[in-house]
Amino acid sequence: MSSEVPVPRTAVPLGIADPVERARAELKATLAAIEEKANVPKRAGAALERRTAQFRRFAQRNPAGAVAVAVGAALAVGTAVWGAVRLYTR
Template identity: 70%
Template sequence: MSSSAGVPVPRTGVPLGITDPVEKARAELKAALAAIEEKANVPARVARATEKRVGAARAFARRNPAGAAVAVVGVAVAVGALVWGAVRLYTR
């Protein structure tokens, strides 16, 4: 995430000031491939989203422990009802 001028450039960006057409084409290709890799790497995107949600849930639990407990019990009841309903439908 750096350029020759010392100005930080994201992996998916092209540094300014490149005058050589070949070097510019290489930089654009490198940035395009990095953008494609970033977009296509679904496991990494899922991991980042999961970390973000876990952090938000932990912050909520620190701010409101009673609300977090109610949410956990609610999710457990919903999952239990879903499993019970699926088993009931299967055994009929």
């Protein structure tokens, strides 16, 4: 069993002696970091999953508060839609 920790995609492994291999590893890590940073749909999906899990934990601890938050959010969205339609029709 190996005790090595896997290297993240956006990191350069230690111990590369060959300058060409090191440059390739750095380029690969840089491109992976750019992809991680620029992939907005993936980041938004991950953020949504975190917030959903956070709200579910809150709902388990405080069901009445979760209902109040859900009703408040629905009221806010409904008011915004009503206001937008009212502005459009005038």
